[in-house]
Structures are given as C-alpha cells and as structure tokens.
Amino acid sequence: MQRPLVIFTALYMAGVLLGDLTGFKVSVALALAVGCFLVAVAGYTFAWRYNPGVILALFLLLGLVFSRLSIEESRTPLVDYAGQQITLIGRLVSGADLRSDKVFYLCEARELVKGGERKPVYGQVRLSVKDVELLYSYGDLLRITGLLYCPDPPGNPGAFNYRTYLERQGVWVTLSVNNKNSVEKIGEDGGNPVGRFALWVKQKLSTAATYTLPPSEAAVLNGVVFGTQGLIDRETREAFNETGIVHILSVSGLHVGLLLAGLVSLFGMLKISPGLTAPLATPVLLFYAIMTGINPAVMRATLMALLFLWARHLGRDQDWPTTLALAALVILLWNPLQIYHPGFQLSFAATWGLLYLSPLLAKFFMELFKGISPTIARAAAQGIAIPLAAQLATIPLVAWYYNLISPVSIPANLLAVPLVGLILALGLLAAGLGQVWLPLAGLVNAGTVIVVDLFLGLVQFLQQLPGAVVYLATPPALLAVAWYGGLLYAAGAAYTESGSPARQRLKSWAPAGAALALVLLIIWWPWPGGKRMVVHFIDVGQGDSILVQTPGGKNMLIDTGGRREEFQTGTGTGDQVVAPYLRKIGVNRLDALVLTHPHEDHCGGAAYLINNFPVDLAVVSPVGGGTLDGEPASSDQPAGGVANGTKKTGEEVPPAYTALLKKMSASGIQVQAAGSGDILRLDPEIYIEVLWPEENGSIGGAEFNNASLVLRLTYGHSSFIFTGDIELEAQQKMLLSGEGLESDVFKLPHHGSRSLLPELVDKVNPSIAVITVGAHNTFGHPAPSTVDLLYQEGVTIYRTDQDGAVIMETDGNRIEVKTGKKSS
Numbered sequence: 001m002q003r004p005l006v007i008f009t010a011l012y013m014a015g016v017l018l019g020d021l022t023g024f025k026v027s028v029a030l031a032l033a034v035g036c037f038l039v040a041v042a043g044y045t046f047a048w049r050y051n052p053g054v055i056l057a058l059f060l061l062l063g064l065v066f067s068r069l070s071i072e073e074s075r076t077p078l079v080d081y082a083g084q085q086i087t088l089i090g091r092l093v094s095g096a097d098l099r100s101d102k103v104f105y106l107c108e109a110r111e112l113v114k115g116g117e118r119k120p121v122y123g124q125v126r127l128s129v130k131d132v133e134l135l136y137s138y139g140d141l142l143r144i145t146g147l148l149y150c151p152d153p154p155g156n157p158g159a160f161n162y163r164t165y166l167e168r169q170g171v172w173v174t175l176s177v178n179n180k181n182s183v184e185k186i187g188e189d190g191g192n193p194v195g196r197f198a199l200w201v202k203q204k205l206s207t208a209a210t211y212t213l214p215p216s217e218a219a220v221l222n223g224v225v226f227g228t229q230g231l232i233d234r235e236t237r238e239a240f241n242e243t244g245i246v247h248i249l250s251v252s253g254l255h256v257g258l259l260l261a262g263l264v265s266l267f268g269m270l271k272i273s274p275g276l277t278a279p280l281a282t283p284v285l286l287f288y289a290i291m292t293g294i295n296p297a298v299m300r301a302t303l304m305a306l307l308f309l310w311a312r313h314l315g316r317d318q319d320w321p322t323t324l325a326l327a328a329l330v331i332l333l334w335n336p337l338q339i340y341h342p343g344f345q346l347s348f349a350a351t352w353g354l355l356y357l358s359p360l361l362a363k364f365f366m367e368l369f370k371g372i373s374p375t376i377a378r379a380a381a382q383g384i385a386i387p388l389a390a391q392l393a394t395i396p397l398v399a400w401y402y403n404l405i406s407p408v409s410i411p412a413n414l415l416a417v418p419l420v421g422l423i424l425a426l427g428l429l430a431a432g433l434g435q436v437w438l439p440l441a442g443l444v445n446a447g448t449v450i451v452v453d454l455f456l457g458l459v460q461f462l463q464q465l466p467g468a469v470v471y472l473a474t475p476p477a478l479l480a481v482a483w484y485g486g487l488l489y490a491a492g493a494a495y496t497e498s499g500s501p502a503r504q505r506l507k508s509w510a511p512a513g514a515a516l517a518l519v520l521l522i523i524w525w526p527w528p529g530g531k532r533m534v535v536h537f538i539d540v541g542q543g544d545s546i547l548v549q550t551p552g553g554k555n556m557l558i559d560t561g562g563r564r565e566e567f568q569t570g571t572g573t574g575d576q577v578v579a580p581y582l583r584k585i586g587v588n589r590l591d592a593l594v595l596t597h598p599h600e601d602h603c604g605g606a607a608y609l610i611n612n613f614p615v616d617l618a619v620v621s622p623v624g625g626g627t628l629d630g631e632p633a634s635s636d637q638p639a640g641g642v643a644n645g646t647k648k649t650g651e652e653v654p655p656a657y658t659a660l661l662k663k664m665s666a667s668g669i670q671v672q673a674a675g676s677g678d679i680l681r682l683d684p685e686i687y688i689e690v691l692w693p694e695e696n697g698s699i700g701g702a703e704f705n706n707a708s709l710v711l712r713l714t715y716g717h718s719s720f721i722f723t724g725d726i727e728l729e730a731q732q733k734m735l736l737s738g739e740g741l742e743s744d745v746f747k748l749p750h751h752g753s754r755s756l757l758p759e760l761v762d763k764v765n766p767s768i769a770v771i772t773v774g775a776h777n778t779f780g781h782p783a784p785s786t787v788d789l790l791y792q793e794g795v796t797i798y799r800t801d802q803d804g805a806v807i808m809e810t811d812g813n814r815i816e817v818k819t820g821k822k823s824s
Contacts, residue, residue: 008059009325009332015063016336019071026068033061066336074170076123078109082150082173087113089143090125091189095199096135099230103129105136106171107144124171131180138199141187146177152775155539155804155820156577158474158584168337198291202226208434209427212442217452220249221445224420225427227251227292234571236456241402242469243462244391244409245416251292253301253347258421259288260305278313282306296331296344300351303327320355324348342401346394353393354386357487360494361385387413392487396480403583404471408462419455426451473586533686533715535745537798537806538581539820540573542751542774542781543601546722547587548713550683556592557582558711558722562604567656574605579612581805589614592682593669596709596724597621598657607660610669618664618671619680622693622707674709676737687714691721691739692730705750706730712743716812721764723749731757744768744815745808746795752782761793768796768808768815775801 019029036058043051078088094106105127112119127144136142150173151163166172177183190196206226209218219231227250229237240246247254263281272280289302307323328348331338338344365381387410395405406412426448434441462468536547540561548556563572582588593615595603609615665671674680680688692710708724721743726734727750734741735757746766749756751773769790773781782799790797798806804820 003319003322003325005322005329006325007056009329011056011059012063012066012329012332013339015060015065016067016332016339017063018060019064019067020337020340024064024068026065026072029061029064029068033058033065036061063332063336066333070170070336071167074123074167074172076109076125076172077121078112078123078125078148078173079150081112081114081148084148085146086148086175087143087145088121088125088148088175089113089118089141089186091191092127092136092138092140092142093124093191095138095203097230098132098135098228101130101132103132103135104230105129107142107175110141113143123173124169126166126171126174127177128174129177129180129183131177131183134180136183136185137203138196139188139191140185141189143184143186144175144177145182146175148173148175150174153821155800156581157805157807157818157820159577159580159820168340169335194287195290198287202291204435205428205431208431208438208441209445211438212430212434212445213449213452217449220452220456221423221427221448223249224255224423225251225431227295227298234575239456239459239463242404242406243412243459244398244406245412245459247297247346248416248420250295250297252295252297252343253351254417254420255292255424256285256288256298256301256305258417258424260285260309262421262425275313278306278309281309296338296341297347299331299334300327300344300347303330304351324351324355342397345397346401349393349397350390353389353391356389357392357491358382358385358389360491361389383414384410396475396483399472399475400480403474403580404469406469408465408468412459412462415458416455419451419458422451423448423455471583471588474584531685532809532811533718535713535720535808535810536581536585537747537770537772537800537808538578539800539805540577540605540772540774542777542779543573543604544596544724544747544751544772545573545578545605546747546772547582549587551685551715552683554591554683555587555589556594556680556682556688557590557609558594559596559602559724560593560605560609562600562602562606564600566604567600567607567654567660570607572604574608575612578605579609582613590616592617592619592680594619594709594711595621596722597704597707598653599704599725600654602725603657603660607656607663610660610664610667615664615669618661618669619674619709620661620671621674621709676739680711685715688712689714691737691741692726692734694733694737708749710734712741715810718745718810718812718815719743720745720747720808721766722747725750727753727755728757731755731760735759735763745770747772748782748786750781751777751779752786752799753779754783754785756783756786756789758789761789761795766795768798768817770806771797771799771801773799773801777801 018024036054040051040054040058042048043054048054088107088109089111090107090109092105093108097104107125107127109121109123109125112121125148127146151166153163154161166174206222206228209221209225212218213221215231216233216236219228219233220236222228223232229250232249237246237249240249260281263284264277267274267277267280285302285305289298292298304323304327307326308318311318311323331344362381362385365384366377369377369380390413391409399405426444430441430444430448433444531551533551534547534549536549538545538547538561541563543561543563544559545561546558548558550556557578560578561573566572566574590609590613593606593609595606595618597603610618661671674690676690676692676694678690680690682688689712690709691712693707705725705727706729708726708730710724710726710730711722713720713722719742721741723746731749741760741763742765744766745768746761746764748769748771752771771782771786787797798817798819800806802821807818807820809816809818
C-alpha cells in the first residue's frame with residue numbers, strides 16, 4: 001500500500017463526518033471498532049490476505065467513535081439551566097479575548113450555586129463580561145453571576161451558525177455578565193503550568209505595543225505577532241479580507257514559517273551547529289504555538305515544521321503527502337470536529353496547493369519567462385507560482401465561507417511576505433526590549449509604526465483598485481468537488497509522462513469533466529429573470545428588512561434592520577446580517593432601497609449598505625413631496641428635498657439619519673420622498689404603489705411609526721402589502737381613504753404589536769401573515785391578542801423569531817413558502 005498514512009487519515013476523516021452526520025451510537029461504533037481491531041490483530045498474526053481491508057475499516061470506525069465521543073462528552077448539564085440567571089464557580093482555561101466594549105473568556109465550570117445550594121457541574125462555558133478595565137488570567141477561579149443561554153440557531157439560510165461553531169469546540173452554553181461586580185476572583189487553580197506561563201508571557205509582551213503605538217497600529221501589530229484580533233477595527237479586517245490576506249491578521253502558517261526562517265538565520269549567525277537546529281527550534285516553535293492560541297493553521301504549520309526539521313535531523317526521507325496527512329491526523333485526534341473549522345480547511349488546502357501545484361506553475365512560468373536572466377526568471381516564477389497555487393487551492397472554500405474571490409491577492413501576498421516578516425521581527429524585538437525598559441520598545445516601534453502604516457496603506461490601495469474583489473453567491477458543494485477534480489486532473493496530466501497510457505486515460509476523461517463543470521456553473525450562476533418573483537423576509541431580530549427580487553432581475557430592499565446604537569457605531573445588523581445574506585444569494589447591487597421611517601430597527605444598517613453596495617434609488621418618508629416616476633431627480637434641486645424637507649412630527653429626527661440621507665444624495669444616489677398615490681416603476685412586470693403616508697396630511701400621534709411608508713406590490717394575481725410600523729391612527733386613516741388594500745401576504749405592522757385593527761385585517765383579507773420580530777424581545781411582540789385575531793381569521797402565520805427568514809416565491813399565481821430554520 002503506497003503512502004498508507006494518507007489513506008488512513010482520509011478514512012478517519014470520513015468516519016468523523018459520518019459520525020457527526022448520522023448520530024451513530026458510540027457504544028455500537030466502539031464495539032465495531034474493537035471487533036475490527038481484534039480481527040486485524042488476528043489477521044496480522046495469521047497473515048490473512050484480507051487484513052488490509054479490515055485495517056481500513058478500523059480507521060473509518062475510529063473516526064466515527066472519536067467524533068461521537070467529542071460531541072456527546074462535551075455536552076454540559078448546564079444546558080438545562082439555559083435562559084436563567086445563575087451563579088457559577090469555574091476556572092478560566094483561556095486568556096482574555098479583549099474587544100472594544102467587552103472581554104471574552106473560556107471557563108471550565110465547577111459548581112452551580114442556586115437557592116443557597118452548590119451543585120457540582122462540568123463543561124466549558126464561554127464567558128462574556130462588559131468590563132474591559134479589570135482583566136482575569138488563565139487559571140483564576142471565579143464566582144460569576146449572569147444570564148446563561150444557548151445561542152439560537154441562525155434564522156437565515158446559509159448564515160453563520162454560532163451555536164454549532166461553539167459546540168464543535170466543546171462549548172454548549174454562554175454566560176453573559178453586564179455588571180463588573182457580578183464577577184469575583186475567589187482563588188487560583190493553576191492548570192497547565194506551561195499554558196499559564198505562555199499566556200502570561202504573551203500578555204506581558206503585547207503590552208509593549210499597547211503602550212508605545214497608536215491604538216490602531218498596536219491592534220494590527222499584536223494581531224500579526226500574537227494573533228489577538230479583538231481590537232482590530234472592522235474596516236481593516238474587511239480590507240485584508242477583500243485583498244485575500246486576512247490570514248495575516250491572525251497567526252498562521254506564514255508566521256510559523258517566518259519564525260522558523262528567522263531562527264535558522266539566527267543560528268547561522270551565531271555559528272550554532274546545524275545538528276542543534278531541530279533540538280533548539282522545537283521548544284521555541286511549540287511555545288510560540290501555545291502562546292498564540294494553537295489555532296488549526298498554527299498547529300498544522302508547527303507539526304509540519306517539526307516533522308521536516310526532525311526528518312532532516314535524523315537523515316530520513318521527507319515525503320510531504322505523508323507529513324501533511326500526519327499533521328491532519330494529529331489535529332483531528334485532538335479534536336475531530338476541527339474538520340469543520342474554516343481555518344483547518346483553508347490551511348490544509350493552501351498547503352496542498354503550495355506543495356502539489358506550485359512546482360508545476362513555477363515550471364510553466366519559467367518557460368514563459370525564457371529569454372530573460374535565469375535568476376530573475378526563477379524569482380519571478382516562484383513569486384507568482386506560490387500565491388497563485390494557494391489561491392487556486394482555496395478558491396472554492398473562500399467563495400463558500402466569504403462569498404468572494406480576490407484577483408489582487410497575488411500582488412497582495414507578494415507584498416505581504418517581506419513586510420510581515422519585518423513587522424514580526426520588529427514586533428518581537430520591541431516586545432522583548434519593552435520588558436527591560438519601555439522607552440527601548442518605543443524607539444524600535446517608532447520604525448515599526450512606519451512599516452505598519454505602509455503595509456496598511458498598500459492594502460487599502462489594492463482594495464480600492466477596480467475589480468479588486470468579486471462577490472459571488474455561495475457555490476454548490478458539487479461545484480467545489482468539480483473544481484478540485486479539475487485541479488487534480490490538470491496536475492495529474494502535467495505530472496504524467498507524455499504518451500503514457502495514464503496520460504491517454506486522462507485525456508479521454510477531459511470532455512466529460514468539462515461538460516460536468518459547465519453544467520454545474522450554469523446551474524449555480526444567478527441568472528436574472530425566470531418570470532418568478534422572490535420576497536425574502538430576512539431574520540434581523542427585532543426589526544425589518546425585506547428583499548424583493550423581481551422577475552426582471554431587479555433588487556429592492558425595504559428597510560435594513562438595525563441594532564441599538566448602530567447609527568453611532570456603524571456595525572450591527574447591516575454588516576453582520578443583511579450584507580452577508582445579500583452576498584450569499586448573489587445580490588451585489590440594490591436598484592431601490594426603501595427606508596420606511598427613521599427608527600434604528602428599520603434603517604440602522606443602511607449606512608453600511610450604501611458604503612458597500614451600489615444603490616440606484618432611495619425612497620424615504622416622511623420628507624418633502626414628489627412622485628416616483630422612475631426618472632432621475634433633476635440636478636437643480638435636492639432629490640426629494642432631503643436636505644430640509646423632513647415633515648415635522650413632534651419626534652426629533654436622529655441626526656445620524658439626517659446625515660445618512662445627505663450622504664446618499666451627495667454620493668449620487670437618487671433620493672426621493674414618497675406619499676400615497678405614488679408609483680415606483682422598478683420592473684414592468686410588477687406594480688408597486690405607495691398607500692401611506694398622505695403627503696399633505698397630519699402624521700399622527702405615534703410620530704415616526706405612523707409616518708411609515710406602506711407599499712403594496714402586485715405581480716400577476718399575487719399581492720403583498722408591507723406596512724412598516726403604522727399604528728392605530730394611520731390604520732384608521734388608511735381604511736377611510738378607500739385605497740385598495742386586499743393582498744395575499746400581509747406584513748404585519750410594528751412587529752405584531754397589539755395596535756392592530758381587526759378591520760384592517762378584514763380589509764386586507766390575507767391568506768398569509770408575516771410577523772418580523774426578534775426572539776426573546778422585551779416588548780412582548782407579537783401580542784397574543786394579535787396572534788389570536790389572525791388565527792380566528794384563518795390566516796397562516798409565519799414569524800421570523802420562530803421560523804427564521806421567510807422566503808416566498810411566486811409566478812404571479814401560486815405562492816411557495818420556505819423558512820430559514822427549516823431549510824438551513
């Protein structure tokens with residue numbers, strides 16, 4: 001059997017996936033594994049010719065057993081107390097993960113204190129504390145009082161599943177503490193002394209940057225050197241993500257490689273015998289891995305570096321597929337569910353590309369660069385081949401997890417390697433000197449800040465280049481399989497001798513493979529039209545955001561959701577929920593953005609969206625008049641009178657909302673006001689009419705809620721009415737206006753509050769009602785009386801707190817409904 005460890009690892013990985021997906025009983029799997037082991041021992045003893053098959057089955061079963069054990073053994077009895085205020089005694093098993101407004105820890109539960117009684121418990125808890133001034137350390141024993149909860153599963157299909165992410169790391173519950181007095185240190189329980197010392201060293205070293213650099217540069221430097229990302233601002237993370245070098249901001253294989261290269265160079269300068277390289281480098285690499293958090297990429301790189309070092313030290317042959325397989329096997333034995341971690345997948349895919357594809361690409365570019373200096377040609381060929389190989393090997397994974405590809409990632413990585421090497425060297429030097437005398441660290445970091453700023457400037461320059469990032473809908477898994485099949489086919493053909501039977505077989509498979517890839521691409525590509533309209537009631541928690549995709553391929557977003565203080569912070573629902581949802585389904589521009597009224601839960605996410613999505617038209621209310629005729633606003637007046645046309649309601653317009661409207665108008669977005677009787681001409685196949693507010697009428701006592709835009713959308717025989725947050729007074733006036741309100745789908749006003757007139761339900765006469773509402777909200781939405789009224793009327797109810805996103809597709813006659821929590 002050639003390279004048996006590669007085959008064993010592949011089967012073990014298949015077993016891990018099988019165990020997670022099937023829910024196989026541990027006892028049965030363990031019995032089968034023990035049986036296989038005994039048969040394998042007997043087969044080896046008696047030289048049974050089928051024994052290799054038994055050994056292969058054993059590795060498959062081992063993966064299954066370890067997977068089930070990892071899932072079942074990590075489940076904590078604290079799950080039964082989710083949703084309750086509890087007091088917990090536990091030991092910290094991680095350092096502080098510091099953010100701008102809170103700090104996270106990983107806590108090993110010891111005792112639950114409830115009703116004056118102490119109950120022994122076990123399991124890991126993710127602790128969130130809203131106090132960044134007093135930090136605790138690994139091994140501290142704490143008494144913590146807070147709200148225990150299990151994260152909700154995602155409501156939007158394809159959204160990041162935070163609950164599953166934590167469970168795969170052995171964490172089933174989180175404990176949220178809003179009062180710093182609710183956390184008390186009651187002792188110390190050292191834990192692993194090496195881990196404790198490594199985290200103490202990390203904390204001491206990272207303070208050198210914190211005290212001697214501006215906050216933004218210090219955050220980047222500590223991210224590059226120590227892997228602490230919590231204080232890196234969102235714009236910087238997005239810039240690195242969109243240029244294909246986000247791995248730079250957390251310690252990865254590149255950092256381990258640079259550290260090893262630095263150690264080898266240092267040993268050479270100090271005239272240390274090559275025979276001592278492996279023994280001396282090993283503890284340094286292991287300590288650095290522990291200090292930076294032992295993420296999958298660091299583990300992979302450290303294991304491979306050590307294996308290569310010791311193979312060279314012992315004079316053994318180096319076989320990279322076996323080394324790569326062994327590194328994967330060790331990580332998955334430690335935690336089988338790391339197989340799902342994006343860092344694990346991206347790290348191993350990139351390494352496979354570097355080792356398998358880059359030699360072929362370098363050879364190709366050497367041929368291409370014939371005629372120039374061999375030294376220059378070799379450097380250029382290697383410089384292009386290495387990042388290109390990594391990109392080719394990770395494109396499907398990057399598209400799957402981030403919904404983008406970055407054409408500028410090759411020049412970005414070429415620039416990053418020398419600059420990151422310099423930043424890493426300067427950062428470690430300054431951190432070390434800072435322990436002797438802080439001004440020495442400041443002296444070194446005076447140069448470091450120049451390099452960091454240069455690096456950030458280059459990244460931002462590349463990000464702004466036309467075509468620097470291409471956003472894609474989430475590709476189907478089969479397309480990823482076809483991509484890797486194509487890479488293996490092409491590389492296999494290149495490695496196979498010309499004219500050999502194997503090469504002839506590969507050539508015969510080419511037409512079928514190309515046809516399959518083309519079919520998958522056609523199926524995946526988000527073709528516009530299709531004579532079907534899709535309406536997405538996105539799950540944004542307590543708020544509204546509704547996407548309408550018309551038969552002609554137009555996209556209209558009604559509200560953007562928003563969290564408290566999102567106007568001020570610029571982060572929340574817009575960047576974390578709505579934008580990812582749009583990217584995943586292939587929406588990269590908005591033909592119309594409707595903001596029903598200026599409350600943050602309806603338009604807080606708009607600031608992020610207008611900065612990151614092209615928007616043609618913004619429709620707002622209640623501001624100055626004008627009808628929506630689909631033509632651009634004239635250049636000699638503010639579009640829709642945005643600058644000073646806000647209708648007075650008695651409720652103060654948030655300054656951030658006014659600034660948002662001005663920014664949209666200044667950035668070339670056509671901003672228009674709307675009132676009853678206006679028509680939005682977005683697509684000739686659909687009819688969108690504005691039913692409220694009355695342009696010249698009073699808005700009403702509920703202020704901005706009663707100023708909400710109300711839209712009725714008709715496509716064929718299917719109709720939808722979107723009512724914003726209108727309350728009783730606006731509902732009464734709409735009934736008196738005599739407007740046609742009858743609709744198949746009724747988006748309930750104000751998240752299903754009790755302010756719903758039965759007469760309005762009768763007038764709309766819907767078959768389906770949608771309540772956009774947040775789980776566990778403190779407003780009592782939806783009101784039981786409202787839900788009862790709809791049931792009495794025989795209306796089918798969908799709620800985003802229970803069903804997640806509600807996705808309706810219609811051909812103009814029949815409406816089909818899918819929900820996020822049932823389809824994800």
